[in-house]
Amino acid sequence: MTPDNHPVAADRLTLADPDTPFAVVDVRRTRRNIGRLAARADRLGVALRPHVKTAKSLDVAALLHEGAKPCPVTVSTLAEAEAFAEGGYNDITYAVGIDPHKLPRVLALSRRGVTLRVLLDSTEQAEFVADASRRAAIPVPAQIEIDCDGHRGGLRPDAPELPGIGRVLHEAGCLDGVLTHAGESYFAPTAEDQRLAALNERDSAVAAAGRLRSAGLPVATVSVGSTPTAHAAEDLTGVTELRAGNYVFFDLVMAGLGVCDLDDLALSVVVTVIGHRPEYGWIVTDGGWMAMSRDRGTAAQAQDQGYGLVADLSGALLPGLVMTAASQEHGTLTAREGVPLPDLPIGTRLRILPNHACATAAQHRGYHVVDGSRPTGEAPAVAGFWNRVSGW
Amino acid sequence: MTPDNHPVAADRLTLADPDTPFAVVDVRRTRRNIGRLAARADRLGVALRPHVKTAKSLDVAALLHEGAKPCPVTVSTLAEAEAFAEGGYNDITYAVGIDPHKLPRVLALSRRGVTLRVLLDSTEQAEFVADASRRAAIPVPAQIEIDCDGHRGGLRPDAPELPGIGRVLHEAGCLDGVLTHAGESYFAPTAEDQRLAALNERDSAVAAAGRLRSAGLPVATVSVGSTPTAHAAEDLTGVTELRAGNYVFFDLVMAGLGVCDLDDLALSVVVTVIGHRPEYGWIVTDGGWMAMSRDRGTAAQAQDQGYGLVADLSGALLPGLVMTAASQEHGTLTAREGVPLPDLPIGTRLRILPNHACATAAQHRGYHVVDGSRPTGEAPAVAGFWNRVSGW
Missing domain, CATH: 3.20.20.10 (Alanine racemase)
Incomplete structure (x- = not known):
């Protein structure tokens, strides 16, 4: 996960390069989320203490x-x-x-x-x-x-x-x-x-x-x-x-409450397809609970999103595909009722949108940063690596 | 959580000293768990690859x-x-x-x-x-x-x-x-x-x-x-x-399966009482899911142990007391039906035994190590700090 692991020059790095799993922050969405609440606080006439x-x-x-x-x-x-x-x-x-x-x-x-x-x-x-x-x-x-x-x-x-x-x-x-x-x-x-x-x-x-x-x-x-x-x-x-606090990234719990839209979610985890179990309708990835956390916040909501929704590397959602099970370093993706399982070969990279940004972010030492400006289908460029504070 | 935070000389440190929450490994129990499986593998005539x-x-x-x-x-x-x-x-x-x-x-x-x-x-x-x-x-x-x-x-x-x-x-x-x-x-x-x-x-x-x-x-x-x-x-x-792998520490899921006893559990998290809500029957601690993980493995077992069982600082279980809720940095302890809530003043330190050692250990940068030899009621001496490998 550290930025040292990839042989690509830092200024040409994309989300296709670092070994998975790793956390990504979309800085364009983060800025928009921050701007939205700042404007609200202004209108309400209160100071903001994020x-x-x-x-x-x-x-x-x-x-x-x-x-x-x-x-x-x-x-x-x-x-x-x-x-x-x-x-x-x-x-x-x-x-x-x-x-x-x-x-x-x-x-x-x-x-x-x-x-x-x-x-x-x-x-x-x-x-x-x-x-x-x-x-x-x-x-x-x-x-x-x-x-x-x-x-x-x-x-x-x-x-x-x-x-x-x-x-x-x-x-x-x-x-x-x-x-x-x-x-x-x-x-x-x-x-x-x-x-x-x-x-x-x-x-x-x-x-x-x-x-x-x-x-x-x-x-x-x-x-x-x-x-x-x-x-x-x-x-x-x-x-x-x-x-x-959560609003800087938002997450599926907040989207489920209607506080934000799915395209406001600024944190995701990049994972790789490492196996297929067609007999069970499973796609297996290398992102388990170590990468996502055990948080199942949407289980209490009208729409249970499992361990997360699935997007392609550019951030476009794959409709109906859900991460439904997790072990330490394995995730299982399944399609919702009536949705065909997409063909995602071994090595395909995906981005999982988490239930709970606070919990998922805590599983990582930091974030690869993208600005969200690449067209759908392309691997977004990595603009940097931002460290997290950990421990107590 | 780092060993640098405490002003006590390293050779006199006990579990009463580092700021909470922090993870503890009981090395005596760990050794016993290791010895037990090594003896089994010997008897079965197979090599062990922990x-x-x-x-x-x-x-x-x-x-x-x-x-x-x-x-x-x-x-x-x-x-x-x-x-x-x-x-x-x-x-x-x-x-x-x-x-x-x-x-x-x-x-x-x-x-x-x-x-x-x-x-x-x-x-x-x-x-x-x-x-x-x-x-x-x-x-x-x-x-x-x-x-x-x-x-x-x-x-x-x-x-x-x-x-x-x-x-x-x-x-x-x-x-x-x-x-x-x-x-x-x-x-x-x-x-x-x-x-x-x-x-x-x-x-x-x-x-x-x-x-x-x-x-x-x-x-x-x-x-x-x-x-x-x-x-x-x-x-x-x-x-x-x-x-x-899990057997070095064991946990409540393994105890619930009968694979080990509660007194084989070698990993715990030290937390501090920071509040009381007698009207709800709650004791509030500074150990939430950030310290314990969101793992609720025992929820699927006959005896749901919440986020963990509660012991005193020496490791003696407080019967009937369970960590039943967690937010990021808050834990809630409640007593099981018919058990009176113990009197645990602000500042009391407790050890929480986790559902799933792999997930709880992953929330920490390392372990304070005790040898488990102090009498009940005394704060065990800390024999060292052991780092964990993190990331991918």
């Missing part, structure tokens, strides 16, 4: 601000925070509930001048953060996680302990605001459901901020977002920032 | 031959083949159907004196391998993949094209033998089913070898194996070598 957990790439993140100075970002690990701080990003929200053991790394970033916001939803964590901030004489900005839809962590907006937690943080100079994530919107099947999820997300965050303010506590940040709700919100009054 | 795709680690592989010279191995990627060749392993089978585009890397290893066997199941591939071998004047040893149970690739033992493929290979000096893998044995629920799967696996490989020999073709290698069948086989007459 979540970089999907691409985990400084190169992809650079497309978020094209030439301008680094934008605010959200991260899912301290390894991302450290890599992005190194890359010049100095306004970072670490949107996973803080583990007290990780505070030394948070403080180390703060000492370097990075504004690194942490998240918490308990008095215990607030006391840890307040104590660590006092001992270090560096107030760590903290947001209180609000649960808007019973998805995972957070306090309900009406939780009795909310003002008390706010006070513990405020007294140490740490209270920054509230944050919520409408995780259940990934299961909101219609545009109307997504619109309601966005409304509920906003109302939950604004209500929690209101309770803190009523208790005399200052709330600077009211942060909401998920890819579906960020694209469905119509009015974000009271919200100061919008977060979303 | 599959290194599970651990992908030269350090783990070193336990396979403890001080003796490198043993024959099976790999799932050329990146593994190259890393193991670099580590002194010179008898390697690449057990994924060969993509003609990858032959230059195969030949490069052959030129370095590594016996690298490739796998194929079509005349087309046989011709590619034969042609490439002739052009390079290096016969690439090839095995014909036999399908014993309709799992994925391979030719049925009675496939009409089998002798023809054998002949194409033989005429170029490439025919090495046959290989089969009872992939369906992962779904064979009882010991008797597994015994029958092993019998069928052996019979399929031996029948295919017999057909080639009847056609006047030499068959040196008759290779069979999967972790369940390797542990169930009673008579491997006609077989020359046994392959298995």
